[in-house]
Amino acid sequence: MRPHRISILSLSALTCMGCTVAVRPAYVPPPPPPTVAVTVGTPAPAEPAPPAEQPPPPEGPAAPAAEDTEAQADTYDDQDPTALQDFHPALDAHGQWVDDPVYGTIWVPNPAEVGPDFVPYMGGGHWVYGDDYLWVSDYDWGWAPFHYGRWVPLSSGGWGWIPGREYAPAWVEWRVGDDYIGWAPAAPLYIWRGGAVVTVGFVAPELRFGFVAHGDLFSPTPGRVVIRGERAEAIRARTHVYAEGGGGGAGHGHHGPPPTSLKIPPSKIAHATGHERGAEQARNFGHPSTAQRMGAHPPAKRVATAGGAARPGRAQARPEERKEPGKTAEREPAKGTEREPAKGTEREPAKGTEHEPAKTASTEGHETGRPQGGTTERPTGSEASRPPATSHGPAAAPQAHPAPAPRSAPAKSAPAPKKK
Numbered sequence: 291m292r293p294h295r296i297s298i299l300s301l302s303a304l305t306c307m308g309c310t311v312a313v314r315p316a317y318v319p320p321p322p323p324p325t326v327a328v329t330v331g332t333p334a335p336a337e338p339a340p341p342a343e344q345p346p347p348p349e350g351p352a353a354p355a356a357e358d359t360e361a362q363a364d365t366y367d368d369q370d371p372t373a374l375q376d377f378h379p380a381l382d383a384h385g386q387w388v389d390d391p392v393y394g395t396i397w398v399p400n401p402a403e404v405g406p407d408f409v410p411y412m413g414g415g416h417w418v419y420g421d422d423y424l425w426v427s428d429y430d431w432g433w434a435p436f437h438y439g440r441w442v443p444l445s446s447g448g449w450g451w452i453p454g455r456e457y458a459p460a461w462v463e464w465r466v467g468d469d470y471i472g473w474a475p476a477a478p479l480y481i482w483r484g485g486a487v488v489t490v491g492f493v494a495p496e497l498r499f500g501f502v503a504h505g506d507l508f509s510p511t512p513g514r515v516v517i518r519g520e521r522a523e524a525i526r527a528r529t530h531v532y533a534e535g536g537g538g539g540a541g542h543g544h545h546g547p548p549p550t551s552l553k554i555p556p557s558k559i560a561h562a563t564g565h566e567r568g569a570e571q572a573r574n575f576g577h578p579s580t581a582q583r584m585g586a587h588p589p590a591k592r593v594a595t596a597g598g599a600a601r602p603g604r605a606q607a608r609p610e611e612r613k614e615p616g617k618t619a620e621r622e623p624a625k626g627t628e629r630e631p632a633k634g635t636e637r638e639p640a641k642g643t644e645h646e647p648a649k650t651a652s653t654e655g656h657e658t659g660r661p662q663g664g665t666t667e668r669p670t671g672s673e674a675s676r677p678p679a680t681s682h683g684p685a686a687a688p689q690a691h692p693a694p695a696p697r698s699a700p701a702k703s704a705p706a707p708k709k710k
Contacts, residue, residue, distance in 0.1 A: 364577045364578055364579050365456070365576065365577065365578075366455040366456060366457075366576060366578065366581075366589050367455060367456065367589065368454045368455055368456035368479075369454070369455070369480055369487045370455040370589055370590050371485065371486075371487070371590050372455060372586065372587040372588075372589065372590055373438070373439065373453035373454055373455040374395065374453055374482060374485060375587060376455070376575075376581070376585075376586045376587060377397070377434050377435075377438070377453055379585065380431050380433075380434045381397050381431055381434060381435070384399060384400055384403055384429075384430075384431045385397050385398050385399040385400050385403075386398055386400075388450070390444065390450060392444075392445065392492060392493075393442050393444075393450060393452060393478070393481050393492065394452075394481040394482045394483040394488065394492075395452075395453070395481075395482040395483070395485075396442070396450035396451055396452055397435070397450065397451045397453070398444070398448060398449075398450045398451075399435075399449075399451075401448065403429070404429075408448070408449060409449065409498070409500070409518070410435075410436065410441040410449055410475045411425055411436065411441075411460060411462055411473060411474075411475060411500075412500050412512065412513060412516050412518065413511075413512065413513030413516075414427060414428045414429060414432070414513070415427040415428050415429075415432060415436070415512075416508070416509065416510050416511070416512055416560070417507060417508055417512070417560065418508070418560045418561065418562040418563075418566060419508070419549055419559055419560065419561060419562060420459075420561070420562035420564075422459050422545045422546065423459060423460055423462075423545075423546040424459040424460065424562050424566065424569060425437075425459065425460040425462075426566045426567055426568070426569065427567070427568060428567075430568075432567075432568055433567075433568030433569070433571045433572040433575070434572070434575070435451045436460065436461075436572075437457055437458060437459065437460070437461075437572040437576075438453070438454050438455065438456065438457060438458075438461075438572075438575075438576075439451050439452050439453045439454035439461070440452045440454060440461055440475065440476055440477065440478040440479075441461075441475040442475075442477075442478060442495050443495055443498065449475075452478050452480075452481060452482065453482065455576075456576065457572060457573060457575070457576030460473075461475065461476045462474060462475060462476055462546075463476050463477075463497055463499075463531065463544065464531070464532040464533075464544060464546045464547065465499055465501075465526065465529040465530060465531055465532060466529055466530065466532045466547055466552070467528055467529035467530050468525065468528040468529060469503060469504060470501045470502070470503060470504070470525050470528075470529060471501065471502060471504060471507055471546075471547065471552060472499040472500055472501035472502075472522070472525070472526065472529060473499065473500065473546070474497040474498050474499040474500070475497070475498075476497075477494035477495060477497060478494060479494075498518075499522055499526055500516040500517060500518045500522055501516070501517045501522050501525045501526070501529075502515050502516050502517065503515075504552040504553065504554050505554060505555075505558055507549070507552070507554065508554075508558055508559060508560040510560075532544070532546065532547050534547070571584075
């Protein structure tokens with residue numbers, strides 16, 4: 291049987307020779323899935339959500355620019371008392387200073403120069419326009435009272451000027467309407483009495499407006515076209531106050547309406563050039579940096595009044611800095627520098643050496659400086675070293691028994707001679 295089996299195998303091998311046998315690749319098991327370790331009973335930590343975009347914080351008020359701070363520092367307060375001094379060189383020769391019963395210290399122009407019909411801003415000058423209306427005066431002294439202070443009508447006739455120290459192109463109020471434009475000298479907010487500013491106790495005058503048609507606003511001689519008196523009062527009833535341009539506080543010194551809003555043709559607008567008569571001098575006098583070079587005083591420092599409000603005034607010395615003639619200022623010792631006598635160094639009179647008044651029937655209970663019906667405690671420690679009270683304080687010790695002088699060490703006596 292074995293040879294037969296070999297032959298069969300050999301036959302099979304011979305039969306398969308020359309044929310192609312397809313061999314299947316070896317089986318490779320897939321990789322195991324990734325394992326995640328999870329603790330039973332404890333949830334897996336969640337990934338933090340991305341932070342939400344927060345709105346930017348609101349911006350606070352912008353810090354004032356350095357230029358604005360310097361500009362505010364280089365100005366005068368309108369109620370600065372230097373207004374009573376700085377305008378004398380310019381105005382003394384052209385009028386007089388008087389003490390009016392209603393408006394206090396004022397300056398009145400010379401009638402021979404301004405004429406009997408003088409009204410501020412109604413004649414003797416004209417309007418030009420830059421960033422606001424500028425009054426250009428024909429008077430040599432006009433740079434001062436038409437750009438500083440306030441004008442008021444006087445009960446005796448004419449006009450007076452209240453000094454002020456703040457610059458403006460013109461201190462006027464405006465009215466518009468019915469194809470007319472009008473202006474009037476602004477009413478005062480204060481007066482001067484005895485060199486001090488007064489803001490109460492006086493009645494401001496009623497504004498006296500003059501009106502012109504829009505096309506006559508920039509006339510070189512407004513005194514010839516301005517409407518005043520009863521006719522002006524009739525026009526005033528058909529107009530309203532113009533206060534849209536901002537300007538001074540409390541409704542005073544507002545900017546005027548732009549010429550374009552009045553439909554004035556450009557050919558009739560007198561534009562400011564910066565070289566108008568007295569304009570540069572007036573502007574420079576409103577800044578301490580330039581006014582002092584022109585002979586003006588520096589701004590007065592603001593001091594607190596009794597009511598707590600600040601007002602302009604000269605700086606006052608503190609009480610401890612004031613000196614009387616012939617006396618030097620006494621300095622108080624700084625806190626904590628006072629020296630007290632060391633404990634145990636104070637000497638007290640030995641017992642039995644005090645001088646006490648003998649108590650008799652007439653003096654017992656009526657001793658000077660001792661309360662009746664009781665005993666007096668003897669001062670000890672630092673109280674014993676205090677000086678005696680004056681006549682304005684507690685009663686002093688009786689003069690018949692002055693305080694004992696400090697006890698000195700007993701003098702050593704010489705030894706007695708020895709007896710022979």
